[in-house]
Amino acid sequence: MKFRTIKGTKDILPSDATAWQHVERTVRQVMHAFNYREIRTPLFEQTGLFARSIGELTDIVSKEMYTFPDRSGESVTLRPEGTAAVLRAYIQNNLGEQSPLVKVYYIGPMFRQERPQAGRLRQFHQFGAEALGSPSPSLDVEMMQLPLEVYRALGIDACALNINSVGCEKCRPAYKQLLQTELERIRQQLSEDSRARIANNPLRVLDSKDPADREATAHVPLIKDHLCDECRDHFAAVRRLLTAAGIPFTIDGRLVRGLDYYTKTAFEITSTALGSQDALMGGGRYDLLVEELGGKPTPGVGFAAGIERLLMVLQALKRPAGEEPVPTVFIAAMDGTAREWAFAACHALRRSGIPAEIDYLDRSLKAQLREANRQQVAFVLVVGENELTTGEARLKDMRSGTDHPVRLDALEQTIRSLHG
Ligand code: AMP
Numbered sequence: 001m002k003f004r005t006i007k008g009t010k011d012i013l014p015s016d017a018t019a020w021q022h023v024e025r026t027v028r029q030v031m032h033a034f035n036y037r038e039i040r041t042p043l044f045e046q047t048g049l050f051a052r053s054i055g056e057l058t059d060i061v062s063k064e065m066y067t068f069p070d071r072s073g074e075s076v077t078l079r080p081e082g083t084a085a086v087l088r089a090y091i092q093n094n095l096g097e098q099s100p101l102v103k104v105y106y107i108g109p110m111f112r113q114e115r116p117q118a119g120r121l122r123q124f125h126q127f128g129a130e131a132l133g134s135p136s137p138s139l140d141v142e143m144m145q146l147p148l149e150v151y152r153a154l155g156i157d158a159c160a161l162n163i164n165s166v167g168c169e170k171c172r173p174a175y176k177q178l179l180q181t182e183l184e185r186i187r188q189q190l191s192e193d194s195r196a197r198i199a200n201n202p203l204r205v206l207d208s209k210d211p212a213d214r215e216a217t218a219h220v221p222l223i224k225d226h227l228c229d230e231c232r233d234h235f236a237a238v239r240r241l242l243t244a245a246g247i248p249f250t251i252d253g254r255l256v257r258g259l260d261y262y263t264k265t266a267f268e269i270t271s272t273a274l275g276s277q278d279a280l281m282g283g284g285r286y287d288l289l290v291e292e293l294g295g296k297p298t299p300g301v302g303f304a305a306g307i308e309r310l311l312m313v314l315q316a317l318k319r320p321a322g323e324e325p326v327p328t329v330f331i332a333a334m335d336g337t338a339r340e341w342a343f344a345a346c347h348a349l350r351r352s353g354i355p356a357e358i359d360y361l362d363r364s365l366k367a368q369l370r371e372a373n374r375q376q377v378a379f380v381l382v383v384g385e386n387e388l389t390t391g392e393a394r395l396k397d398m399r400s401g402t403d404h405p406v407r408l409d410a411l412e413q414t415i416r417s418l419h420g
Helices: 014-033 047-054 060-065 082-092 137-153 170-187 192-200 203-204 212-214 231-243 307-316 337-352 365-374 385-390 410-419
Strands: 045-047 067-069 075-078 102-111 125-132 159-165 263-271 281-285 300-306 329-333 355-358 379-383 392-397 403-407
Touching: 014 102, 014 137, 014 307, 045 047, 045 082, 045 231, 047 060, 047 075, 047 082, 082 102, 082 125, 082 300, 125 137, 125 307, 137 159, 137 231, 137 263, 137 281, 159 231, 170 192, 170 203, 192 203, 192 392, 203 379, 231 263, 231 281, 263 300, 281 307, 300 307, 329 337, 329 365, 337 379, 337 385, 337 410, 379 385, 379 410, 385 392, 392 410, 403 410
Parallel strands: 329 355, 329 379
Antiparallel strands: 045 075, 067 075, 102 125, 125 300, 159 263, 263 281, 281 300, 379 392, 392 403
């Protein structure tokens, strides 16, 4: 084999596509129920957009982006996440002027050059949403309800919601200093990665998975205990709304997420049906980001959820993955004249909305019937010289095995009356 998929990328084969469509359909239904409208942005953008929004020092920007100069020398990047591009589109198209609150969702591929492992790909897919224009904590909770409703509709209930507040530009700087001082004190006990983060990204030390880091930082101060009044009130409102909505949650004071742009609420949903890469989705509020990208000050909140991981959970829990589409009718032809008639009749059925199929491989009648059976069609129509002369044929119901007489000029109506 000469060419293969690039490491960390995967084909979605026809046999997988049914489950993907089932998930995508469910996402759209839930998004529409919550009054979110779809947005589709380009798969690549100016590199600066991501560097500016996600943060130069984050793993994504410093290590994982697919960045390259295009033929004119401009640096472009395959999108590693959805939020930055949605905000760019919001600002560029003045969406905020058309409506004070803009609620949008997306479904599509993202690209990160991470080390591939189970549940971690280099081209993966996310669905997500952004609500721009309101600081209301009810939207923070809506961003948790959206994925939870998608999971519920797909039959997944074994997932855990973790929330935290990462503060804002008023309370975070003082906390950051406090944390830095504390981390300097225990520097020797920290992993190399964490030591490197003390100066620039100390909050990320808190969500290190390294057991030694965990132990060493067990007693460091957490931002949720050092919030300003506004952030504290906001966090309290989020918790009240979650409780009132009957959504169980855990406060995780170490949850900071890998992106720089979050303010106030940050959240994540994990599933025990996944292995070490157990995060199903993450999100948070980003009240400064629109301004940071050159727009008017606009509060915002959003989430992004992995689709491959969701499919892994569905598979692990053996949840139904949608129905494979099959043709309703297969027209089997006995000779050359009948083949030409079948080709035209098949087209007429397809045009009327009845999925239909014929043979393209010049197979014997027996082989055509075997193929129809393999494809699990509902009906088979056999046509030959006789049928074309009399205008009458028999339509075999493959489930019950019964034959129905059918007039060839009333094929569509007969199939509809039998198939519902
Ligand atoms: P993030 O944008 O990093 O907050 O990721 C949000 C969600 O996307 C995660 O919870 C995962 O479900 C999914 N995800 C992130 N990175 C990957 C990846 N490399 N491969 C597969 N899924 C991913």
